[in-house]
Amino acid sequence: MKNYLEIAIGKPKGLCALFLSFLLGSCSLDEYNPGGATVESLFNTPEGIEAAANGTYTYNQKIYGKEQGYALLEMGTDIWTGGANSGNSGTNGVYPQPPLMNYQGLISDNVWVKSNLWQPCYAGINLANTALKYLPEAGVEAVKAPVLEAELRFMRAWYYWHLVESFGDIPFTLEPTESIVTVANRTPVDQVYEQIFIDLQFAVEHAPLSNTDYGKITKPIAEAFIARVYLTRGRYQEALDHAQHVINDYGFSLMPNYADLWKMDNEKNQEVIWGLNYSTNLEFNEGSNVGHSMYLMEYDTQPGMLRDVNNGYPNVRYMPTKFLLNLFDERIDARYEASFKTTWFCNETDAGKRPQGMNLGDTAIFCSKYVISSDAPAGKAYKIYDINDVYRENGIPADRFHYISLKKFEDPTRASANETESARDVFIIRLAEMYMIAAEAELQLGNQAEAANYINIVRQRAALNKQNSQEMMVVASAVTLDFILDERAREFAGEQLRWFDLKRTNKLVERVQAHNPDAAPHIREFHKIRPIPQSELDAVTNKDQFKQNPGY
Template identity: 55%
Template sequence: MKLLNKYILFAGLAAGSLAACNKQLEEYNPGSTTSDPVYSTPEGFESLVNAVYTYNRWWYGKEDGYNISEMGTDIWTSGTGDVYPDLTNYNNLQASNGAIKNLWQQLYAAINLCNAGVNRIDGSGMTEDKKKIRGAELRFMRAFYYWHIVETWGGVHFTTKETDGVVTTANRTPIDTFYAQIFRDLDYAIANLPLTTSDYGRATKPVAEAFAARMYLTRGMNQQAADLAEKLISGYSYKLLPKYSDLWRMDNLVNTEVIWAVNYMKNLVFDDRKDATLYPNGHSRGANNAHMLFTMKYDDLPGMQRDIANMRPFNRYMPTLFLLNLFNEKADARYEASFKQVWYCNNTKTAPAGMKLGDTAIFISKYVLPDNPKYRIYDRNDIYKENGGGLDRTRYISMKKFDDATRASMNEEQSARDAFILRLAEMYLIAAEAQFKLGNASKAADYINTLRKRAAIAGHESEMTVTAADISLDFLLDERARELVGEQLRWFDLKRTGKLQERIAKYNPDANAYLKAYHLVRPIPQDQIDAVTNKDEFKQNPEYN
């Protein structure tokens, strides 16, 4: 059974008082019920815990989350349809940005619900064993959400108390305080979570350990990161799938490599696209929409029309030339598994003479190619400027690893694809980076070679093998891009390693034109700044207007 495939009965009840520092505190309570009696019953408290998980759906597999976590890096630039080019390229990034506002509100709503649960669990009526597990889940999720907040905005508002009434002040808390709480919560979660769960999607002890490994690496605690990552690799039943492409099959989403995922439902009703109770202010959430965001505009070209198999082309993001050139596609199967460069004729009415259904209609290449009289070609010189910046932002090699041809219609925005948050391959990468920083490049190479062996095209294994001499921080970031492209980690990786400015300067001329040092944190939403009464204490992040 998948977790969260039931409506969260009391989620609207919880949401009414969650956004502690929002300017407009519109409390909506359709049943005129307070949270006190609801959370004092085991059933009611279970609804609180389930609701805590649902806030993942605002970030993972969603456009706002992609713009904050993947864009503005060395591997992506704007497609023609990019809604937030200020995040993708830092051009006039300000506190009015919609994605930043939305995610600030939802993350703090999640934190408030976690705090409510942690502080109310003793009165929940649950058994002691169940209280221990649910309390550990709440602490894990609080750590998880606070990581997103502190890395995105820096030392902003922090509390472990539930909001009581309207709050009009906010605090500025040091980053170290955030991480001290994150590690306290993770220690508790690791000590009290079960090893497994029958409810797919709930946090378990290995989930908490995997996230703790990421946190240790983030904070430069390399031995702890290496030890926990190795535990995930060798101490549990997680296994790398034999083929990288198998990770992205819609019929194989629950597999031995996934440690934790946001699970989306085939019955899209349960993914809460629209709900007056849960979102009384008109917000929507819904299921995974990654399949649209990385797809180029193909449906207006000869021989093509929009269909389910080729996705609905929102044309939001295009790969940088640097990202495409990171792959040796003759040796590394991850390129073919991740990207699409051929479109086949599905519309003979607009096809050139002689083109039949199934023939190549469009071919896109990162190399310079001669024209072909039989089909349309877009090559490196058509798509990218001489310096690698974007030229044609409408036609480009598209990322396909999140495609979903099982959608009910060609215009369906939602996909039942799970969004992977933690998978075993990341543990190999964490272990490799930690060992490299500890001075053991040979062991780091061993971890990397395990991933590269899985990715090697038959007969090209030797080309994919690396040695200790090949390992550097930049190589490890390159390898993370090849393995984890699009998985909502890239901006955090570059920030964590201190490489954001350097690598954008080298590899993303579109963003380099605007990137400044202060962009290492995002602007606090303007309505948050306007709402607080202690404006001398809670100010905008430096340099933002």
């Protein structure tokens, strides 16, 4: 049976191969290679336990920075829809199912739900459970044991959070699976969360304040995540308390300029609380970061343009909804220009292949969120796509190949124009989220003025004119849950938080129906949780008890 509990435990050869992949993976850590060790000897050594702890991080690379992860956590929301090559329309024939992002493809045998959410999360949990079982007898130094336990408990909680939010009542265990299991349980959401909080509280108390190995769990990471989880569960005072601790007690600070967050030579900066480290040696990654290509339009077929490293690899997968673009007032908010690419400059070196009157470095393509007069393009060599070229009046895209493109994840350090993978790190938690958690918690506690204060710290950083940032300030009476969601869209667009934001606030269906016309006809209330993979349902023997989520 190949299910959520199967992870080569009891198969020494396979396990050692699995650990070898961990040891060559994304964490740039000094680790012990167990070579030909057996399962028992591996988990009964300090080096084996540390390797297992490091191995738990690898499963994040199945979700964060991946096409499938962006589809699962950003698409099908109010702010993104499908580009031409997403399976939504256009010429791409890769996808055998209707696209996940408009809910037609959210079915029980959706391979991305299974392979990039269910399976990696359970594999990470089982590895953590196994290491926690062997930890007390593995000979780990007394001073290191609670630190390793905190790390393993955190990662177990991290993956259970993804699962319980995505699937509702889920199979749950704290014991490792060391043989084939054919019976599955459905543990209630509240019970799963009880353990998540127990594990995270242990991590907050025992994780180190800092770590020289980038991406390893620390106390501030644990406290930042528990703030997110408390907010998710409606425990607003606890969410506020922990968010405030992270803001005030660990030395983090917002980058002065929002655009500086996304510079490749500035990935490890004072705003990043937890980052997923992708190796510059792409072979060491469990598939590298492809975020640079997912949101990029097809620029390289336009006159005056060639595909190159600086402009990126255009996968033409995901495009902003008209609603997302209109959330920004780019006259005062620097995040619009820092987040989106609207202009491409001629890079065609062969003058004979350029439009007449276009020189190298001249504007070749301009995309606008506004209507441009039909007279404006006259006499201009470059191509203009205005809002009416790209979107119909009802917001449904009219052109899914050419659109304003998210540029946060650009990587001009890739080896070649046709290199699809990137070594860019993924920001999993950054300080701006703590301000927004504190704001949402204050609002829910009835403190609009305090909520506005936290939001205004984030907005002040985003002010285009730092000398006149008052334009960006929001008054207390304007702070609502919808305003907070709008602000989170401006701040975190594309960062794999949006689906969780809409699920947490119970706004998923409402806002998709209001702002995403591609998905609006298809979304239903039952889409607030995902379908259990069909392969799991087929494999269990207690089919009367372990059933599909309603609606699927």
